[in-house]
Structure formats: C-alpha cells, structure tokens
Amino acid sequence: MELGTLKLILVAPNPALAAAFREHFHYLPDVKVINDSFEAVSEYDCLVSPANSFGLMDGGIDAAIIQYFGKELMIAVQDKILAEYLGEQPVGSCLIVETKHPKHPFLAHTPTMRVPMSVNGTDIPYVAMWAMLLEIRRHNLHQKRQIETVICPGFGTGIGKVPYTEAARLMALAYDHFVYPPTSINTFFAAERQLQIWEGGKSNKS
Numbered sequence: 001m002e003l004g005t006l007k008l009i010l011v012a013p014n015p016a017l018a019a020a021f022r023e024h025f026h027y028l029p030d031v032k033v034i035n036d037s038f039e040a041v042s043e044y045d046c047l048v049s050p051a052n053s054f055g056l057m058d059g060g061i062d063a064a065i066i067q068y069f070g071k072e073l074m075i076a077v078q079d080k081i082l083a084e085y086l087g088e089q090p091v092g093s094c095l096i097v098e099t100k101h102p103k104h105p106f107l108a109h110t111p112t113m114r115v116p117m118s119v120n121g122t123d124i125p126y127v128a129m130w131a132m133l134l135e136i137r138r139h140n141l142h143q144k145r146q147i148e149t150v151i152c153p154g155f156g157t158g159i160g161k162v163p164y165t166e167a168a169r170l171m172a173l174a175y176d177h178f179v180y181p182p183t184s185i186n187t188f189f190a191a192e193r194q195l196q197i198w199e200g201g202k203s204n205k206s
Contacts, residue, residue: 006149006150007030007031007150008031009031009032009034009150009151009152010031010032010153011037011038011040011041011153012154013035013036014164015035017157017164020165020167021033021168023165024169024171024172025168028176038151042103046105046108046147046150047108048108049110050062050110050154050156053081053091054078054088054115059116060159069101069104073100077097080097091127093135094110094131094135097109108136112124112160113160119156119161120162124155125154125157125162125171126170129171132152133175152171155170
C-alpha cells in the first residue's frame, strides 16, 4: 500500500474533541474531521473500535457499533481474540475483523485498556493509533480487498478520561510518524521520538 492512499475520517460527536482533532491534525494529509458519530458517515471501508482486551462490546461506542452491525460481530471479535491471543488481546495490538456488512467490510479492534478504566497520563492514544495504522498497512500488503478509508474515534477520551487535547495530540503524532516514516534508526531518532510522545516535543512536520 502506498501510504498516501489511506484516508482517515476522525469522528467526534463532542465539539471540543472535534476542535482538538482539527488543531492537531490540520497539517496532515487525507484527514477529515466530522463533528458527529460514525453512523453519520456513509462511505468507509474500516471502522476502528477503541476497545478493551476481551472484546466485551457492551458500552460506549462499542455498544453503538454492535447495535449497527449486529451481535454476530462481537462474537467474531471474541472468537478471533481466543484464536490469536488466547483470550486477551494486548493493549498496543489491533485485529482486523470482517463485519459481513456489504459497504463497511472491516472492523479494526484496537484495545486502549484491559478492562474499563482510566488511562489518563499514559501514551495509550499514541500506542493504539500506531497499532491500528500498522495493522491496516499489514492488511493492505497481504489482502486483495484493500482498506482505503478508515473511521476513527478518539482513543481513551471516554471511560479512559484522557483530555481531548492530549488524545488528539498523541493520535496526530502517531499518524505523522506513519505518513512520514524514518529512513534510518539511531539513538538520536529514538530519543527525539520519545520526547515527542511524552513531553510534547514538536514534530518536524508541524
């Protein structure tokens, strides 16, 4: 997959989250922010679920996802967690699951927490965003049916209690690193990336 072909739609029913997305993603390519829920979007290939490690999709946006796609999707997610992760999908991983929906064929199940809990003060919005993007890239490298348009809500902004501005900053940083990957790795690169994530150091592209 050419990285530039991926289109990212950020959905934010809360106006403050939408504003934070616009502030932090403004310079990044192929990004659209919608101040609404995912149900308002008609065209996309993959919906991101900011999930828990056990595929218990009974609250928040996960409950809305199951209401939209049907309970069979939660069963498919849990079956894949059992098969691939022996019953617990780690935070920092992503599973692409087929939805059986004719227009929206894929779900990216991306845990932000083991069970519902606060993740404020962590780098989990970055970690989850990075895992999701890499898994979609891997999917597109190996599967005939490509993912070109992705809908993503805020990571950790609900039960996780991450402030909107911080979640948006970390998610945008992960997307920046995905769109503009390095050509080499050294200790200075590693230190700069860690500084950007934990201390808010500015990306060279911002």
